[in-house]
Amino acid sequence: MCSLDLCFVLDCSSSMSRSIEKIQPQLKKLCKTITFEVMNKRRGCDVRYSTVFFRDHDYRTKRLESLDFTPNIDEVIESLSNIETIGGNDVPEDVLGGLDRATSLSWQSDLRFLIFIGDAPCHGLKYHSLEDAYPDGDPLGLTPESVLGQMKKKNIQYLFVKLSSDTNKMIEIFQSLYHDKKQGLELQVLDCRKEQSSQVKEKLSKAIKSKITVPISLVYAAARSLRQHPEWRDFLEYLPLEMQDVVIDVPQEDIPIAPIQFTPNPVVNDAEKLKANSFFQFKGLPIPPVVPVEVSL
Numbered sequence: 623m624c625s626l627d628l629c630f631v632l633d634c635s636s637s638m639s640r641s642i643e644k645i646q647p648q649l650k651k652l653c654k655t656i657t658f659e660v661m662n663k664r665r666g667c668d669v670r671y672s673t674v675f676f677r678d679h680d681y682r683t684k685r686l687e688s689l690d691f692t693p694n695i696d697e698v699i700e701s702l703s704n705i706e707t708i709g710g711n712d713v714p715e716d717v718l719g720g721l722d723r724a725t726s727l728s729w730q731s732d733l734r735f736l737i738f739i740g741d742a743p744c745h746g747l748k749y750h751s752l753e754d755a756y757p758d759g760d761p762l763g764l765t766p767e768s769v770l771g772q773m774k775k776k777n778i779q780y781l782f783v784k785l786s787s788d789t790n791k792m793i794e795i796f797q798s799l800y801h802d803k804k805q806g807l808e809l810q811v812l813d814c815r816k817e818q819s820s821q822v823k824e825k826l827s828k829a830i831k832s833k834i835t836v837p838i839s840l841v842y843a844a845a846r847s848l849r850q851h852p853e854w855r856d857f858l859e860y861l862p863l864e865m866q867d868v869v870i871d872v873p874q875e876d877i878p879i880a881p882i883q884f885t886p887n888p889v890v891n892d893a894e895k896l897k898a899n900s901f902f903q904f905k906g907l908p909i910p911p912v913v914p915v916e917v918s919l
Contacts (some may be wrong), residue, residue, distance in 0.1 A: 624667040625731035626660060627691055628653075628830070630698075631724050633740030634675040634687075634704065635715050640726040640787055641741060648823035650699050654783055657695050671698035672727050676720030679761055681709030685716060686723050691730075706885075713752040713788060717744035718764040725772045734778045735830055741786035749792040770799045780809045781829055783822060787815070 630649060632642065653671060660669045670691040677685055688843045691699045719741065724736055743750040744766070746759035759765065773780065780800055782793060793811060800809040 626669040626733045629724050629736045631674045631720050631738045635677045635713050652823045661688040671696045673701045674724045676716050677709040678715045683861050688723050689726050712755045714745045715742045716756050718760050718769050719853050721769045729776050736778050737781045739783040743789050743792035782811045784813045785809050799895050
């Protein structure tokens with residue numbers, strides 16, 4: 623059994639009105655695509671969605687709105703359909719408040735993604751050179767160190783959809799805080815300033831699916847349990863590139879079941895680790911297991 627949590631965090635201040643209008647249909651398509659991929663290519667895998675809409679401190683009644691994780695795709699699509707863009711007297715917005723609310727949701731899946739979409743930095747002149755009603759930082763005392771620290775503790779993959787160069791300085795600081803090689807975490811920026819309506823869904827889908835690679839051994843084991851040959855083409859885009867080439871070039875009926883050998887408690891050097899993990903990947907785990915795999919085709 624595997625599971626996936628996907629949280630959309632959107633800046634819903636007035637300046638985002640046109641961007642959200644263009645991006646809304648792409649996010650709905652993304653939800654349907656991910657659900658289809660997970661249900662059809664990773665049978666038995668659960669996916670849940672949530673939303674967080676943030677604005678700024680001048681609009682207190684709707685500064686933060688959220689929908690906690692739900693497996694009901696209709697609920698999240700309805701939430702994304704009813705976004706109201708209001709408030710925001712200065713350029714910076716309550717970015718930290720939005721991330722903090724997202725962190726408080728009921729994360730529990732194996733793979734966890736936070737998709738941030740916004741065109742403005744957080745409050746504090748440390749993070750930009752714009753007019754700011756709160757130049758010293760968040761008026762409620764939140765800091766990037768504390769909020770991002772909580773996200774890292776929950777092992778959340780952070781995808782940042784960039785819509786404006788106003789966020790450049792903030793992104794640079796956030797990236798330095800969020801990068802953790804040991805945990806396999808980073809703030810991944812998807813620059814969508816020029817293709818807001820046409821490329822957001824594609825870029826997000828590619829980034830997410832790159833983290834849910836199906837290990838060859840699991841495909842093989844599942845097929846063997848049913849006394850069948852693995853249907854490799856069903857898993858084509860999740861397989862390593864070396865395997866994709868083979869599956870494409872060879873007719874399905876001619877693809878042999880790959881004998882796979884495991885070495886318990888291996889002692890390997892860095893080069894061997896790299897070679898092994900190019901074939902055997904658990905990208906959603908904090909520390910990928912090093913399992914040397916020999917694939918004979």
